[in-house]
Amino acid sequence: xxxxxxxxxxxxxxxxxxxxxxxxxxxKIGLLTPLTGFAAxxxxxxxxxxxxxxxxxxxxxxxxxxxxxxxxxxxxxDAKDAVALAQKLIQQDRVVALVAGxxxxxxxxxxxxxxxxxxxxxxxxxxHPDVTKAGDFNFRNGFLGAVEGRGAAYTAVExxxxxxxxxxxxxxxxxxxxxxxxxxxxxxxxxxxxxxVIALTYPMSEKDFKPYLSKIKEGNPDVIFSSGYYxxxxxxxxxxxxxxxxSQIIGEEGADSPKTVEIAGDxxxxxxxxxxxxxxxxxPFVQEFLKDYESRFKIQPDMVGASAYDAFMIICDGIRRAKxxxxxxxxxxxxxxxxxxxxxxxxxxxxxxxxxKEVQVQQVKGxxxxxxxxxxxxxxxxx
Amino acid sequence: xxxxxxxLLNGLATGSIYALVTLGLAxxxxxxxxxxxxxxxxxxxxxxVGLLFxxxxxxxxxxxxGSMAVCALVGVAIERFVYFxxxxxxxxxxxxxxxxxxxxxxxxxxxxxxxxxxxxxxxLPFPDFHLSGxxxxxxxxxxxxxxxxxxxxxWFITTKTELGLAMRAASQDMAVADAMGINSHLIVSVTFVIxxxxxxxxGILVGIxxxxxxxTMGAIPAYKTLALIVVGGLGSVPGAxxxxxxLGMAETLLIxxxxxxxxxxxxxFIAMIGVLMWRSQGLLGSR
Numbered sequence: 045x046x047x048x049x050x051x052x053x054x055x056x057x058x059x060x061x062x063x064x065x066x067x068x069x070x071x072k073i074g075l076l077t078p079l080t081g082f083a084a085x086x087x088x089x090x091x092x093x094x095x096x097x098x099x100x101x102x103x104x105x106x107x108x109x110x111x112x113x114x115x116x117x118x119x120x121x122d123a124k125d126a127v128a129l130a131q132k133l134i135q136q137d138r139v140v141a142l143v144a145g146x147x148x149x150x151x152x153x154x155x156x157x158x159x160x161x162x163x164x165x166x167x168x169x170x171x172h173p174d175v176t177k178a179g180d181f182n183f184r185n186g187f188l189g190a191v192e193g194r195g196a197a198y199t200a201v202e203x204x205x206x207x208x209x210x211x212x213x214x215x216x217x218x219x220x221x222x223x224x225x226x227x228x229x230x231x232x233x234x235x236x237x238x239x240x241v242i243a244l245t246y247p248m249s250e251k252d253f254k255p256y257l258s259k260i261k262e263g264n265p266d267v268i269f270s271s272g273y274y275x276x277x278x279x280x281x282x283x284x285x286x287x288x289x290x291s292q293i294i295g296e297e298g299a300d301s302p303k304t305v306e307i308a309g310d311x312x313x314x315x316x317x318x319x320x321x322x323x324x325x326x327x328p329f330v331q332e333f334l335k336d337y338e339s340r341f342k343i344q345p346d347m348v349g350a351s352a353y354d355a356f357m358i359i360c361d362g363i364r365r366a367k368x369x370x371x372x373x374x375x376x377x378x379x380x381x382x383x384x385x386x387x388x389x390x391x392x393x394x395x396x397x398x399x400x401k402e403v404q405v406q407q408v409k410g411x412x413x414x415x416x417x418x419x420x421x422x423x424x425x426x427x
Numbered sequence: 428x429x430x431x432x433x434x435l436l437n438g439l440a441t442g443s444i445y446a447l448v449t450l451g452l453a454x455x456x457x458x459x460x461x462x463x464x465x466x467x468x469x470x471x472x473x474x475x476v477g478l479l480f481x482x483x484x485x486x487x488x489x490x491x492x493g494s495m496a497v498c499a500l501v502g503v504a505i506e507r508f509v510y511f512x513x514x515x516x517x518x519x520x521x522x523x524x525x526x527x528x529x530x531x532x533x534x535x536x537x538x539x540x541x542x543x544x545x546x547x548x549x550x551l552p553f554p555d556f557h558l559s560g561x562x563x564x565x566x567x568x569x570x571x572x573x574x575x576x577x578x579x580x581x582w583f584i585t586t587k588t589e590l591g592l593a594m595r596a597a598s599q600d601m602a603v604a605d606a607m608g609i610n611s612h613l614i615v616s617v618t619f620v621i622x623x624x625x626x627x628x629x630g631i632l633v634g635i636x637x638x639x640x641x642x643t644m645g646a647i648p649a650y651k652t653l654a655l656i657v658v659g660g661l662g663s664v665p666g667a668x669x670x671x672x673x674l675g676m677a678e679t680l681l682i683x684x685x686x687x688x689x690x691x692x693x694x695x696f697i698a699m700i701g702v703l704m705w706r707s708q709g710l711l712g713s714r
Contacts, residue, residue, distance in 0.1 A: 080534075082643055084542025246682075247690035249647055251637050254437040255682040262430050275544055279637055286564040288557065306546045307638050343543075 070113035071106070071369055073359060074133040076126055076154065077145035077352070079118035082275075085303060086348045090145035090168065091116060092341050093349030096333070097356045107363050115139055119150045126150030130157045139163065140369040141359045145352040148172035148217040155182045162371035164378055166359055168352035169297060172217045176397035181375050183397045185355045185388070187320060188427045189218070192296050193225020195318040195403040195419050196269050201230070201238045203405060203417050204292055204316070206267035210260045211243040212253075212280065214272035214298075219245065222271040222296060229424070241265055246276075253280045257287050265291050273298040278307030285311035292316065300347035305411050315408045316416060320388040321347040322404040324415035330387055344412070347388070354386040398427035429560035434683040435676060440567040442675020443574035444636065447629035449652045449659075449667045450581065451502075451622030457662035458598040458618045460518065461510055462653060464525040467645030468532035469505070469623045473498045473630030474640045475536055478547050487549050491631055495624040502623025503616050511612070529649055536642040544641040547634035566636050573632055577625055578668065584621070585664070594618060598662065647692060654695040658702045660712020670710055674698065 075094055078087035098114045106112055115137045119126040126146060133139045134157065142158055144151045144167040151170035158165040159179040167175050169186035176182045187195070200206045211226065213219040223243070230240060242263040244256050257280070260268060268291050270280045277299035284293060285308075293315055295304075300319040305312040323334065333353070337345040361384060363369055366377035384391040392400040403425055407416040419425060448470055455463040477494035481487060505528060513521040551569035555562070585591035596604040597611040604611045634640040655674065659666030677698075678691045702709055 080537060080542065084537065084642075085544065088542055244682075247692075249690060249692060251639070252437075252441055252679075254440075255434055255679040258430060258433045258437060259683050275639065275641075279639070282638060283564075286555075286566065287562050303544055307544065309546075309548060309638070 070111045071108070071363065072113050072115050072137055072139045073356065074137065074139035074142040075114055075116040075145055075352075075356075076119045076129060076133075076142065076150065077116065078121035078147070078150075079116075081120035081122070083121040083147060083273075085274075085301070086147075087118065087121075087145070089301075089346055089349035090352040092337065093345065093353040094143060094145065094356050096336065096340075097353045097360075101357075101360050107360055108367065108369070112360065119146050121147045121150055123150045123153040126154050127157065130154040134158070134161050134163065140363070140371070141165070141374060143168060143352055143355045143359065144170060144175075145348075145355070146170065148175065151175050152217075158182065162375075164359065164362065164371060164374045166355040166378070168355040169348050171297070172221055180379070180397065181371065183358070183378055183394055183399075185358060185386070185391070185399050186297065186351050187403065188225075188398055189221025190225035190228065191398075191403065191425055191427055192318055193222040193227075194229040194424045195225075195405070196222070196271075196294055196296055197226045197229035197234070198419055198421075198424055199294055199316060199318055199405050199417070200267045200269060201234045204267055204294070206265070206292070207238050208241045208263065208265040208267075209238055210263055210265035210268045210291070211240055212256055212260065212268055212270040212272075213243065213245045214276060215245040215247050218273075218298060219271045226269055246272075250276065251279060253283050254287065257284050257289060260291075261287060261289050267291060268293045270295050271298065274301040274304040274307065278304045278312075281308035281311045281315055294318070297347050300406075300413070302344035302346060305408055305413075312408045312411070317406050317413065318419070319347045319404050319406055319413075320401065321345075321350045321406075322389065322415055322418070323406065323413050325389075327385070329385075333387055350387040354388050354391075357386065358384065358391070395427055400426055430683070433561045434679050436561070436563055436567065438676035438679030439672065440570045440675070441679055442672035443570050444629065444633055445651070445655060445671035445675050446668045447574055447577060447625060447632065448648045449655045449671050450577070450664065451626045452652045453656050453659065453662065453664045453667035454618050454622040456656055457664065458594065458601075458615055459506075459510065459514075460662075461514075461521045462518075462525065463505075463510075463622075464522065464649050464653070465505055465509075465528035465532070466622065466626055466652065467649035468529045469498050469502055470626040470630040470633075470648060471532060471536060471642070471645040472501055473623075473627030474547070474634040474644060475540060475545075475630075477627065477631035478545060478634060478640050481547070481549055487551075490549075491628060494627040494631055498623040498627035498630075499620040502619040502626075506616055506619040511615075529645060533642045533645065540642070542642065544639045546638050547631070547640050548638065549635050551635060570632060570636060573628065577628060581621070581625070581664070590614075590617065651692055651695050654699040656709075657699050658695070658709055660709025663709060663712045666709050666711030670698075 077090040117129040142165045148170040152174040156178040159181045167184040171189040213223045277295045295317045297319045362374045362378035366373035389401040403419040405417040406413040452466045473494050476497045477490045480493040481490035553565045553569040555565040593609045597614040601611045655670045659670035
């Protein structure tokens with residue numbers, strides 16, 4: 045009996061240490077993204093893109109001689125779920141870094157947890173300022189709401205020569221920060237040149253934009269800046285055209301999805317967005333990704349996925365340069381990123397955790413987003 | 428004035444859609460005294476099945492008929508296999524079952540059709556109007572016409588036919604109706620058939636109106652319609668219709684003139700609280 049017991053103990057100890065040895069053979073990177081719920085389409089795009097990135101890294105020999113293992117969890121774009129899953133990633137899975145591939149609300153909830161543990165977090169596309177406020181372990185590859193809002197205002201005033209502008213804003217973290225950036229640009233750079241004639245906000249769950257659009261129609265603006273996600277801006281485009289409105293409509297990253305065009309149909313032609321993915325980027329690896337993605341997943345890639353791909357690759361690049369998965373070393377390496385060739389443009393570096401890169405202006409032509417312009421002015425793109 | 432009129436017409440369209448979704452719920456509550464939250468699930472299924480048939484056949488008419496048939500079956504299945512066996516328990520038991528059905532159907536739709544929003548690109552064969560600054564789009568015309576047709580048909584069935592008489596009898600007192608030779612369980616099933624078929628029409632119409640079909644499209648109607656049947660007077664079908672139309676217009680005018688970023692859904696509940704406080708039988712309900 046005693047023999048069996050001690051054998052069991054030996055087996056357990058051996059098994060345990062074998063397990064530990066096995067765990068250390070891979071480098072675990074966490075991913076939080078909404079795979080179910082209202083934002084599931086974005087989550088799928090993120091997951092697809094990061095899967096491609098993981099494959100690519102492992103095919104090229106992994107990191108520090110080890111394979112990379114992705115630990116993805118579904119946060120349903122919900123802060124409560126995200127916090128619970130973040131604890132699990134930190135304590136149980138012991139990930140060395142996190143790709144935060146979710147919306148602003150869950151991402152700003154988990155950022156302090158990773159900060160406290162000294163684990164680097166790179167947010168893919170969440171735009172709320174608080175995401176990087178928790179500390180120096182938090183980075184963001186997407187644009188800050190203010191940058192994007194300023195970019196949209198620049199596009200309206202300088203590229204589209206608008207005099208009268210209407211704002212139609214989604215009433216959540218996302219929309220509010222965009223509108224702040226937009227208004228900031230108008231008051232600083234476009235005094236007397238252009239003005240906001242009407243500003244309306246709509247709640248997140250809105251589907252019927254006709255009451256808002258009817259009201260905007262009265263103000264007869266040249267440009268409508270409609271912030272929101274594709275499932276909001278798509279219907280805005282469609283319903284505005286149905287009401288016979290001729291104003292140019294511009295949107296932002298939230299509408300950077302093939303779904304916008306699908307929902308709006310013909311009404312999407314000419315729609316302009318500010319975003320970070322340039323579909324007409326000349327760099328070969330970008331075109332290769334766009335082609336690979338579409339042929340494999342049978343849907344056009346979007347900015348959400350490309351940003352998550354970059355967030356993952358920024359972490360990998362940091363690990364390579366740090367030559368370790370030590371939190372502090374990785375943090376310093378990521379903070380020192382310079383002129384990194386990302387899908388979403390050349391990343392000049394990080395400024396207090398915020399990415400510095402050019403803002404792309406794309407326009408729908410023939411049912412696809414195409415290059416319209418690029419915003420390079422440091423006063424606008426520096427967070 | 429033009430703006431006011433346009434907003435009013437927008438609101439009437441929104442209200443008509445609410446009415447279509449709420450009808451089935453009011454019918455079911457009227458006869459079975461069950462809060463049929465899963466009605467929103469039937470509506471979601473209606474949209475998906477309609478889209479499927481539309482993509483397969485290319486005919487909107489076939490899509491609507493096919494979807495009505497499928498939803499009628501689903502409705503009866505819910506009644507026979509879930510609600511009926513649970514009738515002997517307190518009312519919250521079938522309510523919990525109903526919520527479970529709604530959530531299961533949402534996830535089922537997501538698993539089968541994927542999480543993405545699907546688009547319902549069907550042209551509704553209705554004209555649009557432009558009169559001195561007021562635009563009535565073809566989709567809005569379609570919403571008016573279809574809602575009016577459904578309401579007329581329902582009014583005819585419930586007031587002018589023997590079936591309607593039996594339905595009203597069963598909703599007053601099922602045991603007595605049984606004693607009078609009415610097969611009230613059959614009448615309950617028929618009510619589910621009618622309510623669910625209307626939900627199919629509503630699902631397709633909303634799918635086309637917003638050009639979006641997605642797994643969680645029933646989430647908001649699920650609770651909003653509950654508020655609406657309370658406001659209208661529990662079990663009163665005309666009350667539910669009036670409450671829906673009023674709410675649609677009130678929401679739209681509030682957005683058009685007040686622009687407070689109050690979720691429009693909140694208004695339904697404010698109205699519900701008001702009704703519960705001052706007129707607990709609802710707008711058209713009776714004590």
